[in-house]
Amino acid sequence: MSSLVTRNSWKISYHVWQALFLREAVARISADRVAWLWLLAEPIAHVALMVWIRTLIGRIRLVPGADYIPWLVLGITLFIMFRNQMTRGMEAINANRGLFAYRQVHPADTVLVRCFLEGVLSTIVIILMIFGFTLLGHNVIPFHPLHALSIWGLVLAFGTGIALVFSVVATTLPEATKFIRMIMFPLYFLSGVMLPVQYFPHELQQYLLYNPMLHAVELFRLGFFENYRPVNGISLLYLSYWVWGSLCFGLLLQVRYKVRLMAQ
Numbered sequence: 001m002s003s004l005v006t007r008n009s010w011k012i013s014y015h016v017w018q019a020l021f022l023r024e025a026v027a028r029i030s031a032d033r034v035a036w037l038w039l040l041a042e043p044i045a046h047v048a049l050m051v052w053i054r055t056l057i058g059r060i061r062l063v064p065g066a067d068y069i070p071w072l073v074l075g076i077t078l079f080i081m082f083r084n085q086m087t088r089g090m091e092a093i094n095a096n097r098g099l100f101a102y103r104q105v106h107p108a109d110t111v112l113v114r115c116f117l118e119g120v121l122s123t124i125v126i127i128l129m130i131f132g133f134t135l136l137g138h139n140v141i142p143f144h145p146l147h148a149l150s151i152w153g154l155v156l157a158f159g160t161g162i163a164l165v166f167s168v169v170a171t172t173l174p175e176a177t178k179f180i181r182m183i184m185f186p187l188y189f190l191s192g193v194m195l196p197v198q199y200f201p202h203e204l205q206q207y208l209l210y211n212p213m214l215h216a217v218e219l220f221r222l223g224f225f226e227n228y229r230p231v232n233g234i235s236l237l238y239l240s241y242w243v244w245g246s247l248c249f250g251l252l253l254q255v256r257y258k259v260r261l262m263a264q
Contacts, residue, residue, distance in 0.1 A: 020113040065227035075193040081122035089163025090170040107261040108254040115160040148223030164250025212242035
């Protein structure tokens with residue numbers, strides 16, 4: 001009697017994620033002749049453009065306890081990772097619909113892997129940013145490396161959780177994707193990415209603090225600058241609630257609507 005080789009569910013999931021990751025990476029790199037270069041050039045060009053615009057026309061150049069350009073670079077890079085995870089992650093189910101013929105592949109797998117790929121690319125980008133701006137004479141070396149790394153990981157998890165939620169919405173109601181993309185533009189400015197929130201009226205700050213990305217951006221900068229003074233009310237606990245809440249809610253939605261997502 002021939003022996004049967006059995007695999008536990010975790011090993012099956014690992015092999016599925018590995019195959020999906022390679023598929024996503026190859027698809028992104030081989031989209032056209034310069035796709036591999038554009039993966040890194042796009043966020044770097046975005047940061048460079050924003051730095052140039054704010055340097056050219058910006059009046060607010062003083063940030064309490066931090067150098068202006070590194071302060072701006074860190075906020076933009078962190079937010080770009082969150083934005084890419086959310087917008088590209090919510091499209092993962094429709095983009096990989098043909099793979100659901102294999103029973104080992106679930107809709108949530110495609111979202112998780114795509115978000116992880118975006119996290120890897122963003123990590124490479126910020127490492128290049130740190131080295132590049134350090135060579136230009138700006139101090140972008142984290143003063144509290146473990147703190148900065150933990151916030152980076154939390155935002156990666158947060159983007160994944162939001163992508164899990166919105167992928168269900170975008171798949172079952174495709175028209176909603178337009179509105180989801182629209183909210184990224186005001187969120188970009190309301191997260192303190194380009195303008196120090198300390199300069200906003202105190203009454204407005206109280207409402208902005210409901211935005212978890214504001215907490216993430218400020219906490220991330222706090223890991224890089226020794227004397228940085230974040231906005232009053234910034235809380236790691238509040239950010240953590242949003243991160244784990246979005247992940248749990250997103251996974252619950254994926255389980256609840258799994259059959260509908262695969263048949264949509």
